Amino acid sequence: MFVVRHTYPLKAVNYIRMHGDATHSQGAQGHDVINRIRDFGIVPESEYPGLKINEPLHNHGEMEAALHGMLTGVLARKGKRLTPRWLDAYQAVLDVYLGEIPESFVFQGNTYTPLAFAKDYLQINGHDYIEITSFSHQPFYEPFRLEIPDNWDYNSNYYNVPLDELEQIADYALNNGYSFCWDADVSERDFNQGSDKNDYGTGIAIVPLPDYEYLTKAEKKKKMTAIVKEKEIDQEYRQHMFNNFATTDDHLMHAVGLAKDQQGNKFYYIKNSWGTDSVYKGYNYISRSYFRLKTIVVIINTQALPPQIRQKLSL
């Protein structure tokens, strides 16, 4: 919530400067976490829960509606000058809904500012992390601004590598004891969370063959739900599915390990935040094909990169 509290005003300023031709929604990207920690630090959740008394769960719908309504109202006065107060008002609304941010707090007996807590206690340095992706519509090995609606930040930088190198980066990191933040599209039918509500809960995400993009409904029904041969994903198909909006929604997870099934197929072992009431107690297995097709971004410590790729990226 500390990150949320600091991200909204930046999003709003950009939205206003662009006269509404920009993103102002609840979605966020990995750099929103990294850059906020870099610039504002971080606090333990207990010190800034973003909740009022008697509210066990977050409900940002009304806050988002009120904030967006304010900006819409202000921008509707076309041709009128703004006062600097609209932003103060926006901040005040955030403080009402999320509470005011503590300037400092006591944690395990020590007093920290948020910046000091990030640096001294957690020893996280926002400058150490980068976002890596792989899309052929932009040049490789150069930073660019990823054009997806959740990315409101016009000054964000993504590093772009060929798809095979993206997979190498993930494997190298996990094999060398680094986990990473995995931002991926999980809205597909074949991302099976394995929750107890689903009789066919597998907890596994795959890209099954035959390619069913143009199958009839009847043919789709006959597709096996057991372990199936998967589609091999190359750069072109990945780009095609991004261009046609098949890959859209995204969600942040934590990739923590590698695994193999009985046939030796590689899977990524990831920790999800959707509760532990599922087949693998809140974890999922992501097939290599799914990883190659549906990864939006990998947020990773520059230390965890294979040396030759790090060199190509001048990091």
Added chain:
Amino acid sequence: MFVVRHTYPLKAVNYIRMHGDATHSQGAQGHDVINRIRDFGIVPESEYPGLKINEPLHNHGEMEAALHGMLTGVLARKGKRLTPRWLDAYQAVLDVYLGEIPESFVFQGNTYTPLAFAKDYLQINGHDYIEITSFSHQPFYEPFRLEIPDNWDYNSNYYNVPLDELEQIADYALNNGYSFCWDADVSERDFNQGSDKNDYGTGIAIVPLPDYEYLTKAEKKKKMTAIVKEKEIDQEYRQHMFNNFATTDDHLMHAVGLAKDQQGNKFYYIKNSWGTDSVYKGYNYISRSYFRLKTIVVIINTQALPPQIRQKLSL
């Protein structure tokens, strides 16, 4: 601004309760002033100017746009429950734009709360003032809620008297040393403010004859701009012009005296708030016909009423 600051939240609560089927705009009615003083007191303008440093003039457009946008956003979530925080957020936005209201202040060496200032220093008692109007679509001598867009307050009470008695009330008050607050439609062409921008500035408001409701444009042009015979206004015509939206916009002024022109026609002498750069230095003369046709409400101390009318109203 103290009154404005206290009126907006009431307006907003009503707007939310009615799910937007109500008024939320900058306009107000006389009881907004009276009832706020009654419930919250008042402060000198110097103690609550509603302005930030370096801003010489009030500009409520952006504030209104932000506030209305918030409510629109919140109500658009149809079927969702509200949190109590939307109102806190609304209040916070008001505090950003107008400043926080002082709990107490020093004035001429004494410390007052707003309520104490109204009672002890100004000796105004909100309970002493009533709103009087004259419309035949509601019963006379009973309080009712006037159905005009600016009147957001579903629990306001207007006293309704026949038109001749409305005129008697005004005359009796002015003849006995009471001024009153005059709320009237001033958007008519024949309310001539007398400003220096108008070559034909007369500073006078009239209802000229011939009745030009159905005149052609050419005939209207020929109508004299000098002193003209005016239309005699009765209850029925007044009601007709209210029903057909000819009488709509309204504005609060201060009626301070009576006058007669060279032919003995009665005029009301009123103080306007549109600056003093005009024929009568910020004052205007309102003809009897204009008063009878275009008065929305007279806000007046109950002490200033003619005894027999006061009795009819059980005051």
Added chain:
Amino acid sequence: MFVVRHTYPLKAVNYIRMHGDATHSQGAQGHDVINRIRDFGIVPESEYPGLKINEPLHNHGEMEAALHGMLTGVLARKGKRLTPRWLDAYQAVLDVYLGEIPESFVFQGNTYTPLAFAKDYLQINGHDYIEITSFSHQPFYEPFRLEIPDNWDYNSNYYNVPLDELEQIADYALNNGYSFCWDADVSERDFNQGSDKNDYGTGIAIVPLPDYEYLTKAEKKKKMTAIVKEKEIDQEYRQHMFNNFATTDDHLMHAVGLAKDQQGNKFYYIKNSWGTDSVYKGYNYISRSYFRLKTIVVIINTQALPPQIRQKLSL
């Protein structure tokens, strides 16, 4: 339908006067019935069914759409004067859909006007009935205008009493042979109509514990559907659930008796208008908690009030 026919034009006039910042919908309030009887009388349904030949059921959707469309069209001409004909046209549309109202009719051998029928045959006097509710956002023991979307009438008066007294009024009336009109929110899952379409039809309305406002879905599923301990409702919780839009939709029913379950819990026995094809043949049992939480208004004969409350209300 006689009441509907007389209420629509009043609603329309108010909607037009407020330039659309008001309610114009099918919903109504108890005073709509009471006040129409007071001012226009009433006729037997057979004398004014509001139906044309061959139409067994009422369908007001198209009529409402046509009427509302007319008003929207007329108001969209911003700044234009209205003719008095819009209301004649509105009345004409009502006559087409509902038929013309009889000036007089023969019933059981006697000829009545609607007013005479109400007075002489039914001996109903609209002045004898009042609306009572209980909300803490307005002062108790004073009439006020209830701010809910269905209440289009700016001049309606509700009497406001503390919640315990509202319950006393209901009990006193039923114990002394008076029934009353019960206006309540019946859109809740726990208002179980007991229709044959519902396998778990109980015909009972309750407010079950544990308080499930913040329960997860899984927890809600586990909640018992049998007789359960109910939440005790106080004024504050009632107000909270009104403020947050949990209590919104309303429906008029007829409270005719009191009952107790095997554990001695009090229930109100009410007659509903949704057909008799249900567990209790068109009747329902309303728990004390449900009554305290979800009652919008009780419309009751002033004779049926407990004397001490009647005194407090100056009735």
Added chain:
Amino acid sequence: MFVVRHTYPLKAVNYIRMHGDATHSQGAQGHDVINRIRDFGIVPESEYPGLKINEPLHNHGEMEAALHGMLTGVLARKGKRLTPRWLDAYQAVLDVYLGEIPESFVFQGNTYTPLAFAKDYLQINGHDYIEITSFSHQPFYEPFRLEIPDNWDYNSNYYNVPLDELEQIADYALNNGYSFCWDADVSERDFNQGSDKNDYGTGIAIVPLPDYEYLTKAEKKKKMTAIVKEKEIDQEYRQHMFNNFATTDDHLMHAVGLAKDQQGNKFYYIKNSWGTDSVYKGYNYISRSYFRLKTIVVIINTQALPPQIRQKLSL
């Protein structure tokens, strides 16, 4: 007004059948007059003025707004069945605004029905009149339905002839004592009505050269306002200016004669309905070029056609 009263319901039925994908506005076409007389007859204006007492001028804006609003409201109930009452309601609104149509009336001592009045008194037979136009996007010498927004009638028939023959028809008729109804675009700057409000009132309509479609503003200013050489209009240019929306608005006038200016240029002498307070007392002179470019339709008695053209049209 008799024609207006009978045309609106036909327009409305078509609009409803097309689910709103059609025209419902105040505009009309010549066949609306002809076909209404054919099917319903006609009455003198004194017998059906379409006005209520005390209203000297027609104001159809509010009526149109109310009628259109009704249809919009009814159609917004997508997927719902209509009752037959919507049309009764529509007719009732027309009766309120325009009055009920007399079934018969006394005129100059005789009693007529509208149909009898058209046939016996006026000796007009709707079957005798046709609409002629000239557009190359449809085949010549065949009836077609002209695609302009004012033409709501899907079953109207226009006869299409080459432009030169259109001019021959007009000239032949006027030379042989027949006048005709001229429907043309009069919204152009060079249709100069000659009203007293215009210092340069000429009362003449022309198509001046040089062709100013692509002139700069400065060049346009320099164009002479005196008698100027006009552009020669051929079929292609006429069609071009119809296709590009330069020719759009239309107005019905009465062509009554031919004239020549001092240079021998042919002009049509037409009677307009915009009052007689103009250079030629309510008449205008229309140049040959203007006639060829801006004529939408000529409504004419089949008797007035040149025999060889009448033959081509099989009339």
Added chain:
Amino acid sequence: MFVVRHTYPLKAVNYIRMHGDATHSQGAQGHDVINRIRDFGIVPESEYPGLKINEPLHNHGEMEAALHGMLTGVLARKGKRLTPRWLDAYQAVLDVYLGEIPESFVFQGNTYTPLAFAKDYLQINGHDYIEITSFSHQPFYEPFRLEIPDNWDYNSNYYNVPLDELEQIADYALNNGYSFCWDADVSERDFNQGSDKNDYGTGIAIVPLPDYEYLTKAEKKKKMTAIVKEKEIDQEYRQHMFNNFATTDDHLMHAVGLAKDQQGNKFYYIKNSWGTDSVYKGYNYISRSYFRLKTIVVIINTQALPPQIRQKLSL
């Protein structure tokens, strides 16, 4: 697709000329096929599949959205002149989505233009086919333009006959070896396609008794799903159900034969285009009542008409 490709631009030109007060959607009518063949010829599907490589199925949604968006954008510039390029641009978009139409092609060893293919190979002459329907709101035996949203063509001609003659035409044609194109409303619950997804698949379309227009839900549930007595359909009921929007959606099928059930009731045997995975392998049986109630149009060769009806229609 050849027909689609040639129909869209005509639809667009009409939509633009009517300033959007017209139909521009995917729906079409039988004359769209007939008239396009008449004016542009036809090609085998293999020569103009309207598909790009790798796309097995048609998806016109995006194309329609892009085309409609273009027109909406162009028309939104109210009062501006159009360039002729909007139509070129529209055609270019069609060429992108559907491919360019071949000027000529080789089929079975011969080279054809589309017009030559229709005339010489298929020997179809668009002039030989007419559309017949039966609606009492227009005069019988005269051509008219059917007022349904799918009929965008203001110059289409439908022949109108009494309902009994419509049935005679269908029977005479099928009995004499002519099939016809059947355009009907198939959105009714009682048009049972007989697909494998429906356990109660009958493949039959009926109009069951009792007339259930005003039945309650419970009564409807009790209605038999087996062979039932059907409602007898007359002209008035057919018209009533067309007027009230019960008959709306339409679909083109191919009527190829007549059949009788065990009770001797007549059924039409029609070929549908919804795949062959159904009870009657893609065919359906249509009861006489259904045919009489739900037929929008019969498109038929003039040779197939009973002589006496052909005479009445002057064909």
Added chain:
Amino acid sequence: MFVVRHTYPLKAVNYIRMHGDATHSQGAQGHDVINRIRDFGIVPESEYPGLKINEPLHNHGEMEAALHGMLTGVLARKGKRLTPRWLDAYQAVLDVYLGEIPESFVFQGNTYTPLAFAKDYLQINGHDYIEITSFSHQPFYEPFRLEIPDNWDYNSNYYNVPLDELEQIADYALNNGYSFCWDADVSERDFNQGSDKNDYGTGIAIVPLPDYEYLTKAEKKKKMTAIVKEKEIDQEYRQHMFNNFATTDDHLMHAVGLAKDQQGNKFYYIKNSWGTDSVYKGYNYISRSYFRLKTIVVIINTQALPPQIRQKLSL
């Protein structure tokens, strides 16, 4: 037009990827010119006028409306996959309106491709030019993406320097024989183009004192139009006027020299593209204050930078 033709598709792809939360309008930025030349080259205007026969002037309104309408239509199909054809269709519409781009052309006897023409004939290298601006809401000396609506390119890079250095850059370049492209807000009243339509045409742009941000209208009228003392512009005021939307619209001009008035005040001499019919024949004088306040961007060859600033920017 060559640049326009290549920029639109890039703008469209970005707009689609951002699901419409981005800019798609006619406006552009300096890097649009630079980057298009870098990637696509350039052609002489004669080789790609972007006009069809008989059209003397560009009119991009209809094209923009058609293109934007297409994208709006495509995006409105929420949740649907895109085909790759939408972009082909978009390109086809551009080709219809602007013509197809020549792959090569003959100029002064030599054949060039657009890229070869830029490199060999004009010797422009897009990599040599950068955009420089000065805003304090972003860090200085780092590239960033300027947040103004006209800047649709999420991957554009602006170099940010303190305001004094921006002025140094401009002066150094002009003093050393380099001109630059000046992108500035020219919508202010005090940017006086000096056209012949303006009696007070001065051809000069200034920021007059007294600061009139909060003056009354009367006071503004009294402000001199002759040479006046100007407001001194610092970084904070420049940022304030950018934040409050006072600085918004922008226009590209060509800065070609320096000048001084009789009091020694520095002016920039710039070439405008609005025609030569003005006081200084199409040129204007821009005061130092105006330059400091209203410059959006300076687009300049890196060779023209003062060495020490070039070093700070690592160029």
